[in-house]
Amino acid sequence: KLIKLKYTNNINFSIEGKVIFPNIDFFLSSTNENIWDFTIMRHQLKRHLSGFKDFSVTYSAEKLAEVIQDHIVENPYFDKVADFDRLKKGLYCRACGSYDVSKSKIQVKCKICSHKDTIHTITLFAIAELNKSINNKKRHGIYTHNVSRFNLRIQ
Numbered sequence: 224k225l226i227k228l229k230y231t232n233n234i235n236f237s238i239e240g241k242v243i244f245p246n247i248d249f250f251l252s253s254t255n256e257n258i259w260d261f262t263i264m265r266h267q268l269k270r271h272l273s274g275f276k277d278f279s280v281t282y283s284a285e286k287l288a289e290v291i292q293d294h295i296v297e298n299p300y301f302d303k304v305a306d307f308d309r310l311k312k313g314l315y316c317r318a319c320g321s322y323d324v325s326k327s328k329i330q331v332k333c334k335i336c337s338h339k340d341t342i343h344t345i346t347l348f349a350i351a352e353l354n355k356s357i358n359n360k361k362r363h364g365i366y367t368h369n370v371s372r373f374n375l376r377i378q
Contacts, residue, residue, distance in 0.1 A: 224294075232290050234283065243268065314345055 225238050243263045244251060251264065263271050315322045316333035323334045332339045 225291075228290055228294060234287055234290065236283065236287055241271075243271075314342070314349075316340075317345065317348060 228234070229236060229238070241261050241263050245265050245268065247265055249265070251262065311322060313322050314324050314326060314331050316324055316331075316336060316338050317340055318338035319333060319336045321333055321335040324331050325334060326342065329343075330339055330341055331345055
């Protein structure tokens with residue numbers, strides 16, 4: 224798409240591509256060492272983005288940004304917000320997704336697959352999943368369903 228924009232708008236710029244994997248749970252392994260030149264994993268993202276700090280904004284860069292902004296297509300997969308009343312609330316197993324878990328003072332154990340996690344870990348993952356779609360008041364209601372206010376404060 225960038226190549227098409229380049230030629231239809233008579234803008235001269237080079238295109239270099241890399242694939243970014245921002246998911247903290249994603250793991251990539253390969254016997255082909257050449258893929259690492261075109262791959263950015265989550266732990267490399269800060270270093271990669273800091274490489275742009277020395278670039279200056281030129282007229283052609285501003286024009287390119289305007290052209291790209293005019294051609295942004297809305298993402299069809301994120302057009303809805305979560306309905307708080309339909310969300311299942313409580314702690315769940317990160318391994319199998321079951322809500323059938325037992326909670327001790329600092330740990331949650333799944334009754335289905337026996338996976339164990341700390342309450343802190345599960346709470347952080349729940350916060351990360353819901354941050355984009357739920358307002359603060361409703362978010363607090365979800366987190367405190369099975370987690371005490373003390374556990375939330377020490378996060």
